[in-house]
Amino acid sequence: MGPLHGVRVIEIASLAPAPFGCMVLADLGADVLRVDRPDRSGRQALPPVDPLCRSRRSIRLNLKDPAGVDVLLRLTDGADVLVEAFRPGVAERLGFGPDVCAERNPRLIYARMTGWGQDGPLADTAGHDIDYIAVSGSLDPIGRAGGGPVPPLNLVGDFGGGGMLLAVGVLAALLERERSGLGQVVDAAMVDGSALLASFLYGLRAAGAWQDERGTNVLDGGAPFYDTYATADGRHMAVGALEPKFYAELLDRLGLDGAGLPAQYDRSGWPELRARLTEAFAGRTQAAWVEVFAGSDACVAPVVSPRDAPAHPHNAARKTFIDVGGVTQPAPAPRFGRTGCAPPTPPARPGTDTGDVLAGLGFSAAEIASLRDNGAAT
DSSP states (O other), X not given: OOTTTTOEEEEEOOSTHHHHHHHHHHHTTOEEEEEEOOOOSSGGGSOOOOGGGOSEEEEEBOTTSHHHHHHHHHHHHTOSEEEEOOOTTHHHHHTOOHHHHHHHXXXXXXXXXXXXXXXXXXXXXXOOHHHHHHHHTSSTTOXXXXXXXXXXXXXXXXXXXXXXXXXXXXXXXXXXXXXXXXXXXXXXXXXXHHHHHTHHHHHHHHTTOOOSSTTOSTTTTOSTTEEEEEOXXXXXXXXXXXXXXXXXXXXXXXXXXXXXXXXXXXXGGHHHHHHHHHHHHXXXXXXXXXXXXXXXXXXXXXXXXXXXXXXXXXXXHHTOEEEETTEEEEOOOSOOSSSOOOOOOOOOOTTTTXXXXXXXXXXXXXXXXXXXXXXXXX
């Protein structure tokens, strides 16, 4: 059932980073109850397919209604974790801030997911992934030499520096609670998390091994032996031959061994080396190069699209992707030898479990009907 079996999480519905963090917790076995908003857009009629919402139960509450907030507080009385992603102060104004919840349940982990954090001059302003990673210093290095920064999807802020950081914070707080018996607030901010992801870069800068001009370093596409190359069929191969022994095998498999090329780390020779690698890779299809490099330590791999990734032999062998409710998506990770995780379940339609959850809290049929009639729960 997963290593988090028995951990109860209340998730206030939001977008991207917090749902991803809660997906990770649910994948690991936590019982996650998603508190959805009253439906005003007709979304409930659409099939639920978002992997970020898998493996949850769902209740719909109007948190602008005191009766809806009362239900939420009763839910937190028996919960281990509450996750919300409002701007600072919103939960307090609605009546379920961390102080109110801690008074009712001192063991509650109150996890807050924001872009800017709970304080600081930007805390109250709107933003998205690209804004947070721009300020944290994580966007500027990404891009080609002579060009501008390139947004790395929303992987660095929303998911790596956001949702994953949230999950790590929740797990650490749960572990500490075993010693203290007390919950605490987890302030997970994407600006902090995306900065943290760049820690290695700051070490390189301190050692004089990183230039601030993008696209000129070993790991940012500046080095010809750490880049992607087009193949004859318009696809690409990824090359990561950093170490000399791997680089030697790269040249051997390409047929360039002993071709009088510049030394690997001679920056003055990188333009010539890039031109030769470009020419070589353009001479065969991606499938042909996959065969050439099969079983080698040249650190060369085909660039595979999200459409094709599930069928890649390695992913297929490890079952890295699974089908959940007819939607192919990444499987839970990591894997555990003793407390394996159950297969994810499809996302629930908003409000699917409202009646059952309310009954479980002790509400009578008449009280549930009243909550529904008044719009506090639907």
